[in-house]
Each structure stands twice: as structure tokens, then as C-alpha cells.
Amino acid sequence: MAEVYAARRERVRERCTAGGSATALVTRPANVRYLAGAAPRGAVLLLGRGEDLLLCGSPPSGEAGEGRPDEAVAVRVLPRAGGDPAVAAADVAVARGAESLAVEEHHLTVTRHRAIGSVAPRLRLADLGGAVEQLRVVKDEEEISCLRIAAEIADQALGELLESILVGRTERHLALELERRLVDHGADGPAFATSVGTGPNSGRRGHRPTDRRVEEGDFLSVCLGATYRGYRCEIGRTFVIGTSPAGWQIELYDLVFAAQRAGRESLTPGAAYRDVDRAARQVLDSAGHTEGLPPMTGHGVGLEIDEDPQLAPAAMGKLDACVPVTVEPGVHLPGRGGVRIDDTLVVRPEADGGPELLTITTKELLAL
Amino acid sequence: MAEVYAARRERVRERCTAGGSATALVTRPANVRYLAGAAPRGAVLLLGRGEDLLLCGSPPSGEAGEGRPDEAVAVRVLPRAGGDPAVAAADVAVARGAESLAVEEHHLTVTRHRAIGSVAPRLRLADLGGAVEQLRVVKDEEEISCLRIAAEIADQALGELLESILVGRTERHLALELERRLVDHGADGPAFATSVGTGPNSGRRGHRPTDRRVEEGDFLSVCLGATYRGYRCEIGRTFVIGTSPAGWQIELYDLVFAAQRAGRESLTPGAAYRDVDRAARQVLDSAGHTEGLPPMTGHGVGLEIDEDPQLAPAAMGKLDACVPVTVEPGVHLPGRGGVRIDDTLVVRPEADGGPELLTITTKELLAL
Known part of the structure; x- marks a missing residue:
């Protein structure tokens, strides 16, 4: 080293x-x-x-x-x-x-x-x-392997939470339990303050956990990350609580999923930052969600959780290979809640298989 | 308001x-x-x-x-x-x-x-x-009552930890459990990163918890605080693990206790910041602990955990009534461990009963 x-x-x-x-x-x-x-x-x-x-x-x-x-x-x-x-x-x-x-x-x-x-x-x-x-901005393989381990830890913590009973527990307790599990699995600590939002709080970027309890029929969004040897990753998922999601929930989830996939698929060396943002954003825009969208679709991660580049409408520059970024579009409907889906990926050339997904928890809409 | x-x-x-x-x-x-x-x-x-x-x-x-x-x-x-x-x-x-x-x-x-x-x-x-x-710097009674509640929450979290089994658990787990308990008892969150140090790590100011496990015969130092409506308090205690403390442990504990008491007793309106520092510091100095002492004996608390005034050798200024401060001397012996005792108090005139102790957990040397 x-x-x-x-x-x-x-x-x-x-x-x-x-x-x-x-x-x-x-x-x-x-x-x-x-x-x-x-x-x-x-x-x-x-x-x-x-x-x-x-x-x-x-x-x-x-x-x-x-x-x-x-x-x-x-x-x-x-x-x-x-x-x-x-x-x-x-x-x-x-x-x-x-x-x-x-x-x-x-x-x-x-x-x-x-x-x-x-x-x-x-x-x-x-x-x-x-x-x-x-x-x-461009990471070496040693750095990427720290990020990969950080992502594995976050996936494990999230996976264990999904196996537990969620209804009746507060956002704050779920967030604290996730942070404990991150440390259990070897993280230096959380990469940032874990966000858990239920019902009307779901889908809000950076939502601070409250005492609201998880209820049947809620969307539940979770965003967390681990720090491993100083390197920070991020994963966000949205679930639905109960046996059968409502129609509007399925529709909103499918939309955000499509936006997130479009963002992920546009991650290639040479792609302009703003084009990655636009790929995801236009899916949401064209469905009429022009208000209240987050200012950026994603950002670099590394020794800080929010570092260069910004994947945003006014960002200047192009992606290189070996740049880890998040892709995290979301929609929040005031009073009802919303959906966010957030992955950490490493930009790789197509010859190497395209973008490397570090956070591998499923993005199917799970009904818990 | x-x-x-x-x-x-x-x-x-x-x-x-x-x-x-x-x-x-x-x-x-x-x-x-x-x-x-x-x-x-x-x-x-x-x-x-x-x-x-x-x-x-x-x-x-x-x-x-x-x-x-x-x-x-x-x-x-x-x-x-x-x-x-x-x-x-x-x-x-x-x-x-x-x-x-x-x-x-x-x-x-x-x-x-x-x-x-x-x-x-x-x-x-x-x-x-x-x-x-x-x-x-000078707080109103509304602010002090937030600090008082924050201190009660920290006392409760610490009290519950002391009733549990400690041997074999890691510093990191104890720190996370304390933070969970703070939130259980109504804190907005921890006031700062909870510090837990055992054995050779005990007594170090701002020690970041590691995977070291609590062992028989260890000193165990804990420093934590709650945030309540934005206001942050701080408490630190040192315990000994096992049935009977060693002679050097009792001696060191008594010394730090005496230094901390001297600092607390010097908290009166009009006292110079540096004189409060000196009151505590000279107890440690006169016992030969001149090396490795922390740069300050205490500091103000409020909306930030470390705010004015500083109770330090070169600090200029005098205490007013209604100023909440920490008094937190400590000694760390490299390779062996040490003792820190930390309270949050509010400066009050003698006519009002003198300094108001917000963090009321006992300062006897408990053998756990």
C-alpha cells in the first residue's frame, strides 16, 4: 500500500x-x-x-x-x-x-x-x-474491494431485517437495529445515518426516522450503508407491508424501478453525468412526476458517502471506468408515501460485463 | 417560545x-x-x-x-x-x-x-x-430543562446497561446497545458517538469502540449522551469488572474522583474558566500525572456537545450562572488503562444550592 x-x-x-x-x-x-x-x-x-x-x-x-x-x-x-x-x-x-x-x-x-x-x-x-x-473519483481495485465488502455487509444487514417481524415497530428502532447489524457483520460503522420511512414518510430522501410504527398496507423504505476500512456504500429499497400491495403501490414501484434500471443501464465509460441523470429522470417526468423529484439521481461514493461526481441535470463531465456511483431515483407523494430504489455500482466497460452491481439485494417488490 | x-x-x-x-x-x-x-x-x-x-x-x-x-x-x-x-x-x-x-x-x-x-x-x-x-453560553430555564431531560435519559440508558452481563461483550456492541437505549427512552438520538473502552482502552478520551471484549479485572469506561429537542448532555463513568478491584485501580480511581470533585466544587458564578481547570488538574499533577492529561477539564454543552466555554489552562473568561458545563478529568496509563469521570452540571449561585448536577448516576467505584 x-x-x-x-x-x-x-x-x-x-x-x-x-x-x-x-x-x-x-x-x-x-x-x-x-x-x-x-x-x-x-x-x-x-x-x-x-x-x-x-x-x-x-x-x-x-x-x-x-x-x-x-x-x-x-x-x-x-x-x-x-x-x-x-x-x-x-x-x-x-x-x-x-x-x-x-x-x-x-x-x-x-x-x-x-x-x-x-x-x-x-x-x-x-x-x-x-x-x-x-x-x-477513479478508484483502484483495492478501494473497490473495500466498497464491495461494505456493500456485502449492508446487504446482509438488510436481509436479516427482512426476516424479522416489522409491523408495530418504529422507524427509529428499525434504523438502530440495522446499524447494530452492520457492526455485527464487521463494518467500522454506518456510512451515514440510516433512514427508515413508513407510510407517508416512505420514499423521502434522507428522511430521519421518527416514532411512527410500521402498519399493514404501508410502503417501507430503508436506506443504509456500511463503512469498511473507511469506504462507504449505500443501498436503498422499498417494500410493502402486508399480503397484497394496492394498485397505486404496484404502479409507483414499477415506475421507479424502470427509472432506476434506465439509470443503471446508462452507466458506461464516456457517458455524460447529466445523461445518466436524464435517463432515469425522464422515465419519472414522462409519467407526470415533475414536481418534488430529488435534485440528483446519484453521486460518487468512496471515503465520503457523497462525493464527486454528481449525476444531476447541470453536472459537467463524463464517467470513467472504475468510478463507483449510486443510482437512486425516487418519488414521494405528499401524504401517501413513495418509493426509492438505490444501488451502488462501479462503472465498467461493456467488454468487462458492464456496470458492476455491488448491492445485490433483490429489487422485486417484496410484500413483507 | x-x-x-x-x-x-x-x-x-x-x-x-x-x-x-x-x-x-x-x-x-x-x-x-x-x-x-x-x-x-x-x-x-x-x-x-x-x-x-x-x-x-x-x-x-x-x-x-x-x-x-x-x-x-x-x-x-x-x-x-x-x-x-x-x-x-x-x-x-x-x-x-x-x-x-x-x-x-x-x-x-x-x-x-x-x-x-x-x-x-x-x-x-x-x-x-x-x-x-x-x-x-448562558441558557434559559427552558433550555436547561431540555438538558435535564437529556441527562435523565443518559442516566437511564447507563443504569440499564449496568444491570446486564458485561463480560465477553465487545466495546462496539456495548456502545450500540447504549445508543439504542437512549432512543428507547425518548432521545432524538445520541449526542455524540458513544465511547466504550475496556482494559488498556479504558480512560481514553474519545476512544472509538473496538472489537475488544470485556474481561474480568478490566476497567470499563463509558461516555455517552442524549440529544433532547436539540440539546446535548454528556456523562462518563468508569467501572471495574469482577469482584475485587486491584490496588492500583482503587488508587487511580480515588485520584480521578478527587480531581473531578475539585472541579465540580469550583463551579461558581464568577470563577475563572482556567481556575476550574486548575482545581481538577492540580490534583492529578500533584500525584505525578503530568503527561498525557487531556487538554481541557471540561466544556460547555447545549445545541452542540462541545461549545463555549472551554475549561482549559489558557481559557480567558469567567463562569456565569446558568452555564451548563462538563467536568471530565481522566488519566490513562498506556498499556494498562485508566479512569475518566464526567458529569454535566449547571453553574448556580451558592444561594440556590450551588452547581446543579444533571447526571446523577453514582460515582462510587462499582465492581460489576
Whole structure:
């Protein structure tokens, strides 16, 4: 793994040098972890001119959830109450003779940026922009295998829930039970707050579980994900409670299923992000569901649950092979509920069999 | 409650006007919630010159965990893919004729700050600083009663855990079970990631639960908290597993207990933050535990779990009445484990009986 981290840091250094800065300061936690192997709380990474340096407020714990720092990176733990590691890093950059420092302006607050400027008034502060986020879009096979395991764990947790009795239990309890099962099966933890929605709450994106209990005749939507070695996946399914779904439920489910399939089938290397979004969206649009649709059909996943690319109407760019994304269209009818279906897939060329589905729980409409 | 929110917003307006800006933009979620009653994801609050306006990317859900917007605040939901609500708010400020806008520079990123500047180039951007955070330090009785309920919930969850069998269970399972019990007892959710540490992991601040199982003879430290109507409390206790604690365990426990008591007893209106810290710290220092002590003895709690004030060696300022804080000294001996004892208390004048202890679980050394 050491070479992998070193190669990633080398690419960031090349980008900086091309942009006129020989030195870069990475502060966004997922970016620090991507480049250094671990991101203890508050840690920042200084790259270029001398050895790569991870500055932290407390020593790395070495726990599975946090990752282990790459051995080629020097680690410096600031003394107790040593202040902001980013400011300390700027100090080091100056001591090493740097004239310019590229920082992550989309992550640093105005106050921190100013503090760096005051400790190092002669240092020219440039913008690293989303350089590290862009590197993170295409995953290597090691990363994809972490995502695959994360998806297996989420499938297992969801599968076990479906075997239990659901009627009468609250959204909150179902969500907590799913999170316990994720950990049972080896997850570092949930990838995001598990969403469970029943009846009128079903089908709402990011719905926070309430005390509403599952009733006969409800739609039940569940969205969960596991984190495995830092990598986060996502799966969402909608079920119907009781022996026979109503006509409107079958119709709505079939529609969202068709939209989700259209989105999945459009995942090929070279496809424009917005075309994947449109493939799914136009199925819903043409059935008259133009209002209240989510702003995007899917997004990248990796060290963060919601990372580049966005599969949205105004997104610019094209898919590459080895990019994992979600495809998660949904429709919510106010007062009645709705349907969401959400998979994590990896874009693969057709010669390799097309998109690789990581979350394999069935998408038939199950009546539970 | 409506008058409470209006009065809070009026105080912010006064602070802004005194600072030369008649208009303020509040972006930090806990600050938005404090002033507007609710903070839907990404929502920002524009104050001054015309009605107070809450701008959100999606409609407020009205769920318990999110709060309900104060009716005196106008709510504007941006159209789908409507961009950053903070930028939209700056647009409104300009349309209302504002010349200057005070923003939260410690919360806004450089990139967002710049986007506001570009959409409104003639608007002078000032710094609101921690004005809202400072208002939040002293709580009203309504807020304290939410904290009191949050503490009761945490006490109940912890009490039930102590009645169950612990040996052989992993840190992760114990943490998840505690979180389930918090929700069982009516919490919106955990106030922060529950920490459970056994054996060599015990006594570490912020320890992330691992798969280590509880063994006979271990110290077991637990730190958890509930959120109730947005308000977050914290409790931490250390227990010993088995029938009879070892001599070093009793000695270490008594020491940390004495330090924690000294901290609690120094909580009076007018006491300097650093003196509370010193009261607890010097007990540990004088026993030779100068290395590896946590950077602070305690901190404020409220809408965030870690808010002002900090009870730390270099902290400036004095306690007021009705300020809820934690007192949480601890000692961790590498390879052996340690002890942490953590309470949430409200500062009260001696005439009112002195500090009010919210987390009432016993601090005797229990052998479980």
C-alpha cells in the first residue's frame, strides 16, 4: 500500500507545481486519509519541499476505523493546546523556504485561512481547489474491494431485517437495529445515518426516522450503508407491508424501478453525468412526476458517502471506468408515501460485463 | 417560545448595528437553530432590514429532531438545484438595500465567502465573529430543562446497561446497545458517538469502540449522551469488572474522583474558566500525572456537545450562572488503562444550592 499512497501524493505535488506552488496543505479529512493512509481528528498533511508531514493534535490511534498512517509520512503530534495544525504546517512550510502554499479554500474557513496568513505573511496562499477530490473519483481495485465488502455487509444487514417481524415497530428502532447489524457483520460503522420511512414518510430522501410504527398496507423504505476500512456504500429499497400491495403501490414501484434500471443501464465509460441523470429522470417526468423529484439521481461514493461526481441535470463531465456511483431515483407523494430504489455500482466497460452491481439485494417488490 | 427567538434575534441585530452592519447572515447550523427554532439541512438565516428570513435548500420537515421554525421568521425554499442558500441570502440583502453584511467567518469557507462576494460585489462583508455562540453560553430555564431531560435519559440508558452481563461483550456492541437505549427512552438520538473502552482502552478520551471484549479485572469506561429537542448532555463513568478491584485501580480511581470533585466544587458564578481547570488538574499533577492529561477539564454543552466555554489552562473568561458545563478529568496509563469521570452540571449561585448536577448516576467505584 505504501507505494499507492506515495504515488497519490506525487500526483498532487505535480498538480501543485504546475499551478505554481511547490508546497500544498491538505486539510479536508477524507483527502488527508486518501493521501496519508489515516486522518486522526484534525490532522493536516503538508506536501512538497522535504518529507511529507502529517501534523496532528493527538497521536494516531491506529484503530481500524481511523486507518494507519503510511510509513513514508512523518508524523508530528503538536504539544497539548498547540493550536491549529494547519497554522503549524504553514510555519513549517516557511521554515523550509516555501514561497507559496496551495490550500483547500473550499474546506478552510475564512478565519483559519486568515490565521495561516498572519503566521506566514510572506507566504503566498494559492488555491489547491478540488485537486485531491478529482484524484479520488477513479478508484483502484483495492478501494473497490473495500466498497464491495461494505456493500456485502449492508446487504446482509438488510436481509436479516427482512426476516424479522416489522409491523408495530418504529422507524427509529428499525434504523438502530440495522446499524447494530452492520457492526455485527464487521463494518467500522454506518456510512451515514440510516433512514427508515413508513407510510407517508416512505420514499423521502434522507428522511430521519421518527416514532411512527410500521402498519399493514404501508410502503417501507430503508436506506443504509456500511463503512469498511473507511469506504462507504449505500443501498436503498422499498417494500410493502402486508399480503397484497394496492394498485397505486404496484404502479409507483414499477415506475421507479424502470427509472432506476434506465439509470443503471446508462452507466458506461464516456457517458455524460447529466445523461445518466436524464435517463432515469425522464422515465419519472414522462409519467407526470415533475414536481418534488430529488435534485440528483446519484453521486460518487468512496471515503465520503457523497462525493464527486454528481449525476444531476447541470453536472459537467463524463464517467470513467472504475468510478463507483449510486443510482437512486425516487418519488414521494405528499401524504401517501413513495418509493426509492438505490444501488451502488462501479462503472465498467461493456467488454468487462458492464456496470458492476455491488448491492445485490433483490429489487422485486417484496410484500413483507 | 416565539418571543424567546425574537429576543435572541434582536440581540444579534443590536450587536451587528453596534459593529456597523445592519444586516447579518448566520450560517452555522446550531446558531441558525438557536435563532430561528429550526435548522433544516443547509439552511441560513438573514437578519435585519425587513423580515427575518430562513433560506433552505429543502422544506423544513417539522420533525422533533430538527425543530420547528419560529412563525415570525419567513421561510424561503430555494428551487431545485438553486445553489448555496448563503449566496441567495446575500442577493436578498442587496435587494433590500444593505451596504454591509456581517457573516460568520469562523464557519464560512473561503470559497463560499468568495461566492458571496462575487454575487454582491458592492456589499461590504464584515465578520459577525462568535456573537451568536456568546449569546448561547448562558441558557434559559427552558433550555436547561431540555438538558435535564437529556441527562435523565443518559442516566437511564447507563443504569440499564449496568444491570446486564458485561463480560465477553465487545466495546462496539456495548456502545450500540447504549445508543439504542437512549432512543428507547425518548432521545432524538445520541449526542455524540458513544465511547466504550475496556482494559488498556479504558480512560481514553474519545476512544472509538473496538472489537475488544470485556474481561474480568478490566476497567470499563463509558461516555455517552442524549440529544433532547436539540440539546446535548454528556456523562462518563468508569467501572471495574469482577469482584475485587486491584490496588492500583482503587488508587487511580480515588485520584480521578478527587480531581473531578475539585472541579465540580469550583463551579461558581464568577470563577475563572482556567481556575476550574486548575482545581481538577492540580490534583492529578500533584500525584505525578503530568503527561498525557487531556487538554481541557471540561466544556460547555447545549445545541452542540462541545461549545463555549472551554475549561482549559489558557481559557480567558469567567463562569456565569446558568452555564451548563462538563467536568471530565481522566488519566490513562498506556498499556494498562485508566479512569475518566464526567458529569454535566449547571453553574448556580451558592444561594440556590450551588452547581446543579444533571447526571446523577453514582460515582462510587462499582465492581460489576
